[in-house]
Amino acid sequence: xxxxxxxxxxxxxxxxxxxxxxxxxxxxxxxxxxxxxxxxxxxxxxxxxxxxxxxxxxxxxxxxxxxxxxxxxxxxxxxxxxxxxxxxxxxxxxxxxxxxxxxxxxxxxxxxxxxxxxxxxxxxxxxxxxxxxxxxxxxxxxxxxxxxxxxxxxxxxxxxxxxxxxxxxxxxxxxxxxx
Amino acid sequence: xxxxxxxxxxxxxxxxxxxxxxxxxxxxxxxxxxxxxxxxxxxxxxxxxxxxxxxxxxxxxxxxxxxxxxxxxxxxxxxxxxxxxxxxxxxxxxxxxxxxxxxxxxxxxxxxxxxxxxxxxxxxxxxxxxxxxxxxxxxxxxxxxxxxxxxxxxxxxxxxxxxxxxxxxxxxxxxxxxxxxxxxxxxxxxxxxxxxxxxxxxxxxxxxxxx
Numbered sequence: 586x587x588x589x590x591x592x593x594x595x596x597x598x599x600x601x602x603x604x605x606x607x608x609x610x611x612x613x614x615x616x617x618x619x620x621x622x623x624x625x626x627x628x629x630x631x632x633x634x635x636x637x638x639x640x641x642x643x644x645x646x647x648x649x650x651x652x653x654x655x656x657x658x659x660x661x662x663x664x665x666x667x668x669x670x671x672x673x674x675x676x677x678x679x680x681x682x683x684x685x686x687x688x689x690x691x692x693x694x695x696x697x698x699x700x701x702x703x704x705x706x707x708x709x710x711x712x713x714x715x716x717x718x719x720x721x722x723x724x725x726x727x728x729x730x731x732x733x734x735x736x737x738x739x740x741x742x743x744x745x746x747x748x749x750x751x752x753x754x755x756x757x758x759x760x761x762x763x764x
Numbered sequence: 765x766x767x768x769x770x771x772x773x774x775x776x777x778x779x780x781x782x783x784x785x786x787x788x789x790x791x792x793x794x795x796x797x798x799x800x801x802x803x804x805x806x807x808x809x810x811x812x813x814x815x816x817x818x819x820x821x822x823x824x825x826x827x828x829x830x831x832x833x834x835x836x837x838x839x840x841x842x843x844x845x846x847x848x849x850x851x852x853x854x855x856x857x858x859x860x861x862x863x864x865x866x867x868x869x870x871x872x873x874x875x876x877x878x879x880x881x882x883x884x885x886x887x888x889x890x891x892x893x894x895x896x897x898x899x900x901x902x903x904x905x906x907x908x909x910x911x912x913x914x915x916x917x918x919x920x921x922x923x924x925x926x927x928x929x930x931x932x933x934x935x936x937x938x939x940x941x942x943x944x945x946x947x948x949x950x951x952x953x954x955x956x957x958x959x960x961x962x963x964x965x966x967x968x969x970x971x972x973x974x975x
Contacts, residue, residue, distance in 0.1 A: 603781035612772045638771050645775045647915035647975075650848045652784040663849040667917035 598653030612641055618658070619665050626669055640668045711761045712754075719754040722747055785914055788844035788852045795840050795910070799903055799933050806899065806937050813943045822945075824875040831868040832936050838864040839929035843907065846922035847914035861925060872955065876947050883945035892942070892953040896934035897961070904930035908972055916973050923969015928962035 593614060599607035616637055623633045623640075643664050651660050705712070705727035712723045721740065725731045733751065737744040785791070819825050838860040845851045845858045907926040916922040935958050944950065 600779065601782045601784060603779070605776045605779055608779045609772055609776040612775060616768050616772070634767060637768060641768070641771055641775065643915075645778070647849065649782050649785050650915050652787075655850075655853050659853055660848075660850040663851075663917055664915075667849065 593657040594653055594655075597648075597651060597657055601648065601651075601653055612644070615644065615661055616641065619661065622662070622665065623669065626673075632672075636668060636672050639672070640665045643668055708758060708762070711758055714761065715754055715757055719750050719757070722750050723754050723758075726751065785848070788848060788854070789841070791847070791910070792837075792841045792844040795844070795903075795907060795929075796837065798906065799836070799840075802903065803933060803937055807940060810941050813941055815943055816940070819945070824871075824878050825945075827871050828875050828950075829936065829939055831864070831871040832932055832939065834864045835861065835868055836929055836932040836936065839925045839932065843911070843922055843925045843929055846916050846918050846925065847911050849915050849917045851918075861928070872947070872951060876951070879945075879947040882948065885946050885949050886944050889949075889953055892938060892949070893957040895938055896931055896954060896957065898934075899937050900927075900930040900934035900961070903933045908968070911973055915975055916969075919973035919975075920966045920969045923967070923973055924962050924965040927965025927968065928958065931958040931961045934958075 593611060596607045596611035596614070600611050619637060619640060620633065623636055627633050627636065644661060647664065651657070705724070712720050715723065718740075722736055725736045725739070726733070731739070733747045734744050736742075737747045740747075742750075786794070813819060842858045842861050845854055851858050904927055907930055908923075911922055911926060935954050938954060939950070
């Protein structure tokens with residue numbers, strides 16, 4: 586382990602002095618020890634490859650911040666972690682952007698959540714096939730005439746959760762009725 | 765793996781001799797030297813406060829200036845360490861500003877208590893903050909330019925400490941120039957803005973130092 590570490594520092598010293606062979610060897614070794622680290626953090630192989638390339642580019646770009654005198658691995662890992670965090674930040678920001686905004690959902694549900702379009706009785710068979718909580722909410726809304734707020738108070742859920750459950754129930758019912 | 769090999773080949777072809785960046789302590793020494801020259805120039809142009817000899821007889825004034833100097837040195841050293849991705853593997857030294865700022869706050873607390881009966885407040889207020897900002901501008905630009913040539917992975921912290929270090933130069937100059945013994949004024953219009961500007965540096969760091 587110590588020998589490999591010493592080799593890495595030596596390779597970097599030679600690379601900084603302009604030795605291309607040593608530099609290629611160093612980058613290869615770096616890719617080898619960083620790959621398992623990235624595999625632990627990312628599931629897809631192509632993501633690991635992309636990020637590894639980005640990290641190697643970053644190492645190339647900032648290699649002047651390494652003098653070849655201190656251990657190489659902590660320096661390389663610091664850059665790898667920085668790029669990984671950056672990558673995850675962008676990745677999750679994209680996922681958040683594509684997620685449904687709760688307020689939009691509320692607006693969509695506000696008007697029609699307790700509206701009777703089809704009678705409860707006519708689709709009661711389909712409603713019974715829904716998950717227990719959704720079926721109960723449908724029953725209370727459309728048979729007993731409670732509002733989402735009243736249901737929330739009675740069954741110990743938040744009003745938003747009731748609306749979301751109702752929305753899911755409508756989608757499931759629509760799907761069942763279309764079949 | 766083929767992509768990686770290709771990339772390694774292109775990076776290797778591109779590789780030339782590289783001169784490593786100076787050691788962070790040498791870097792902070794260069795920054796400190798430049799700041800001392802700048803401060804001396806300012807004091808030569810604007811002069812020391814006329815009651816300087818009388819002021820240094822007050823131990824709390826001396827301790828306050830020394831504590832400010834410690835903040836300047838600590839923030840400077842930590843900023844230079846933060847300019848390297850691995851903090852030049854001197855993580856413990858990077859915490860120095862926490863210690864120095866705590867010490868500074870204790871000094872201010874005692875100086876405030878010792879200011880009895882309180883010294884009269886000067887007529888001016890925000891002008892002091894403006895002076896500090898103006899004087900700190902050059903050191904701030906210089907530090908940020910130097911930092912951009914390196915590679916901080918803690919860019920927000922580096923930005924904040926760089927500005928705190930620059931404003932401490934301004935605050936130090938003003939304390940040596942302005943005839944003022946009111947600790948209330950000094951806290952309100954010198955030191956509080958100094959730390960607020962440090963916080964702004966966190967935002968600036970994200971904009972300027974991210975790579």
